[in-house]
Amino acid sequence: MTADRKKFYIETYGCQMNKYDSEIVAGILGKEGYTQVFRPEEADILLVNTCSVREHAETRALGRADNLGVFKHKTPGVRIGVLGCIVQNRGEKILEDHSAVDFAVAPDSYRQLPKILNNHREASGDDFSVRAFLDESDSGETYDDVYPARVKGLSAWIAVMRGCDNFCAYCIVPHVRGRERSRPAAHVVEEVRKLADEGVVEVTLLGQNVNSYDDGTHDFPDLLEKVAEQNGIGRVRFATSHPKDLSEKLVRTVADHEKICSHIHLPVQSGSTRILRVMNRAYTREAYLERVDLIRKHLPNVGLTTDIIVGFPGETQSDFEQTKSLLREVEFDGAFIFKYSPRPHTSAAGLKETLTEGEKIARLQELNAVQKTITQKRNQMHIGRTAQILVEGPSKKSLKDAMGRLENNKIVVLPDTKLQPGKFVTVKITDSKGITLFGELVDFKFQ
Ligand code: SF4
Numbered sequence: 001m002t003a004d005r006k007k008f009y010i011e012t013y014g015c016q017m018n019k020y021d022s023e024i025v026a027g028i029l030g031k032e033g034y035t036q037v038f039r040p041e042e043a044d045i046l047l048v049n050t051c052s053v054r055e056h057a058e059t060r061a062l063g064r065a066d067n068l069g070v071f072k073h074k075t076p077g078v079r080i081g082v083l084g085c086i087v088q089n090r091g092e093k094i095l096e097d098h099s100a101v102d103f104a105v106a107p108d109s110y111r112q113l114p115k116i117l118n119n120h121r122e123a124s125g126d127d128f129s130v131r132a133f134l135d136e137s138d139s140g141e142t143y144d145d146v147y148p149a150r151v152k153g154l155s156a157w158i159a160v161m162r163g164c165d166n167f168c169a170y171c172i173v174p175h176v177r178g179r180e181r182s183r184p185a186a187h188v189v190e191e192v193r194k195l196a197d198e199g200v201v202e203v204t205l206l207g208q209n210v211n212s213y214d215d216g217t218h219d220f221p222d223l224l225e226k227v228a229e230q231n232g233i234g235r236v237r238f239a240t241s242h243p244k245d246l247s248e249k250l251v252r253t254v255a256d257h258e259k260i261c262s263h264i265h266l267p268v269q270s271g272s273t274r275i276l277r278v279m280n281r282a283y284t285r286e287a288y289l290e291r292v293d294l295i296r297k298h299l300p301n302v303g304l305t306t307d308i309i310v311g312f313p314g315e316t317q318s319d320f321e322q323t324k325s326l327l328r329e330v331e332f333d334g335a336f337i338f339k340y341s342p343r344p345h346t347s348a349a350g351l352k353e354t355l356t357e358g359e360k361i362a363r364l365q366e367l368n369a370v371q372k373t374i375t376q377k378r379n380q381m382h383i384g385r386t387a388q389i390l391v392e393g394p395s396k397k398s399l400k401d402a403m404g405r406l407e408n409n410k411i412v413v414l415p416d417t418k419l420q421p422g423k424f425v426t427v428k429i430t431d432s433k434g435i436t437l438f439g440e441l442v443d444f445k446f447q
Pocket residue numbers: 164165166167168171172173174208209242
């Protein structure tokens with residue numbers, strides 16, 4: 001690799017936090033004179049950033065890293081790196097098992113990337129002595145002073161805390177991303193101000209367990225309030241909330257501030273208290289339902305979404321029926337339903353699986369069918385309503401139509417308008433098909 005070869009390409013798999021981490025990596029490398037390119041054939045450094053939460057994402061990403069090896073044959077000196085919690089999870093085995101991979105860096109060690117790349121730049125063609133594995137887990141790293149290199153747009157994600165202390169039995173996150181740590185509220189607000197100056201109108205505050213944010217002087221509702229007070233920012237969203245940390249103060253804060261979007265993603269995982277206990281979720285079915293009542297009392301038009309795992313070890317037909325009845329009782333606007341698969345290092349990995357793959361798939365399909373009907377019903381309830389959307393751009397199906405989102409995150413398509421992205425407009429909802437609402441323009445509301 002010659003001294004001037006400083007173009008990097010990143011491919012990201014997995015959750016939103018991982019996508020944000022790719023922006024952090026791009027920010028770190030950009031500061032050191034590296035340039036991001038968006039086609040692998042143009043790059044000197046190929047990075048694959050993946051999470052470990054689901055086995056499928058891991059397998060796909062490592063397969064992709066192997067495939068990218070073709071660029072090393074075409075252009076000697078090209079380097080391939082694997083990033084993300086997969087590195088924490090699989091350790092140096094990534095380098096042992098994947099000969100195309102030159103270095104592997106875990107999520108708390110991204111500041112070391114320029115050093116690793118420098119070593120590679122100085123090394124000759126196939127010098128494997130510079131293969132590197134870096135894992136400085138639990139360093140308390142928050143990348144608080146790194147400004148992420150985002151693709152310019154209307155919306156931006158900001159990680160306000162990292163890690164998780166909850167140790168849900170099935171989840172690998174606390175094992176690969178370390179303990180919870182929060183960025184100072186003042187720094188988050190400073191970043192939001194900078195984003196507003198750059199034309200961003202919507203920010204999403206991110207954390208694995210965002211509502212347990214605590215910088216020592218501010219809790220999460222305090223932070224939300226401060227962010228919502230910033231001029232230029234029209235909408236504030238947040239994800240993901242843990243039911244046990246969802247306070248009345250948080251719900252009231254959302255209700256009291258027009259800019260804070262009335263959308264709460266509140267993973268329930270199971271409707272059976274018995275399974276929730278084995279999952280170590282720290283709430284019962286009844287406590288979850290009380291949270292839902294609290295939310296709907298203060299936020300009548302809330303968009304309430306959830307995550308569910310089917311086929312957890314020991315899940316009986318009765319447990320499954322309880323999850324199904326919870327879906328019907330709550331009537332979520334949307335649900336991400338997954339079938340259980342064991343992850344290494346987690347406590348559930350030691351539990352004996354009691355369902356076949358076929359049984360898990362059948363339960364998954366049954367719940368998806370139930371939820372589909374509920375989502376359609378919830379969407380139809382919006383017909384006739386007048387509400388504001390933030391215009392995001394042309395609709396995916398027709399470039400002539402515009403699309404935007406309601407504050408509760410539902411998509412609305414408007415026919416044949418010349419609306420500019422970034423505008424807040426008032427619409428009347430006229431129809432609903434599948435997961436999409438259709439509306440007509442009623443009025444403009446300029447910021
Ligand atoms: S709260 Fe549970 S599911 Fe969420 S990241 Fe933490 S351990 Fe994983």
